[in-house]
Amino acid sequence: MLLAMDRVTSYYGKTAILKDFSFGIEEGKCLCVLGRNGVGKTTLMRTIMGLTDRSIGDITIKGTEIGSSPTHVRAKLGIGYVPQGRGILSEFTVRENILLGTFARHDGRPDIPEVCLQMFPYLKANLDRRAGLLSGGQKQQLAIARALAVDPKILLLDEPTEGIQPNIVHEIGETLMTLNRKLGITLLLTEQHIRVARRLGDAFLMVDNGRVVASGPMAQLTDDVIHHYLTI
Numbered sequence: 001m002l003l004a005m006d007r008v009t010s011y012y013g014k015t016a017i018l019k020d021f022s023f024g025i026e027e028g029k030c031l032c033v034l035g036r037n038g039v040g041k042t043t044l045m046r047t048i049m050g051l052t053d054r055s056i057g058d059i060t061i062k063g064t065e066i067g068s069s070p071t072h073v074r075a076k077l078g079i080g081y082v083p084q085g086r087g088i089l090s091e092f093t094v095r096e097n098i099l100l101g102t103f104a105r106h107d108g109r110p111d112i113p114e115v116c117l118q119m120f121p122y123l124k125a126n127l128d129r130r131a132g133l134l135s136g137g138q139k140q141q142l143a144i145a146r147a148l149a150v151d152p153k154i155l156l157l158d159e160p161t162e163g164i165q166p167n168i169v170h171e172i173g174e175t176l177m178t179l180n181r182k183l184g185i186t187l188l189l190t191e192q193h194i195r196v197a198r199r200l201g202d203a204f205l206m207v208d209n210g211r212v213v214a215s216g217p218m219a220q221l222t223d224d225v226i227h228h229y230l231t232i
């Protein structure tokens with residue numbers, strides 16, 4: 001397994017949000033995390049990055065235990081993170097936003113890796129543009145480019161298509177497909193669009209009330225499972 005959790009419970013204050021949570025993702029695969037609003041999907045991402053108040057249980061990357069490591073150490077071990085809402089700094093340029101990602105590179109190189117620009121011609125042509133002027137889809141590209149700047153083995157993406165115009169959702173899906181299938185970057189993402197999840201994911205993880213309630217190869221994500229856990 002590239003990344004794995006074994007019986008992890010994660011807390012905000014004294015409240016356990018993620019409970020006894022176990023899963024694994026093999027190198028090169030794409031795992032889609034599904035579940036209704038508020039079930040703990042974002043908390044899962046933040047727990048992997050070390051951004052909740054506290055967690056117990058094992059979190060490993062390539063067998064190395066990271067559950068008590070600070071966030072920057074986890075990033076350096078090859079975990080890139082595209083947070084919900086993207087976390088773009090509006091007053092900074094496209095270039096500066098991407099460079100922010102390079103701080104966590106394991107080789108310490110402070111330049112923009114070629115892959116970031118190859119993937120996103122718009123960003124390449126607009127490096128000096130203020131990020132606040134970008135469209136939602138372009139900001140999402142920028143957040144992905146910034147996460148790629150750490151040269152990650154695995155990319156965590158929290159709702160990458162949220163708040164994006166319907167016609168661009170497909171485009172973001174294609175970008176993620178390229179990262180996974182062509183560049184071999186392992187993906188762990190939360191996704192509201194079932195069609196996108198089905199197309200991208202090798203496997204799924206259904207979360208309810210902070211626990212894994214169903215999981216398996218994407219072919220096993222039946223309409224029944226969706227109906228049971230996702231419709232209100």
Ligand SMILES: Nc1ncnc2c1ncn2[C@@H]1O[C@H](COP(=O)(O)OP(=O)(O)OP(=O)(O)O)[C@@H](O)[C@H]1O
Pocket residue numbers: 012013017035036037038039040041042043044084
């Ligand atoms: N910083 C925080 N402090 C305390 N409680 C929090 C914090 N962040 C989230 N929670 C709580 O943890 C639970 C899970 O939230 P989380 O954001 O992980 O869910 P989610 O599945 O990602 O939902 P959404 O899709 O709405 O973002 C919620 O009950 C939420 O109120």
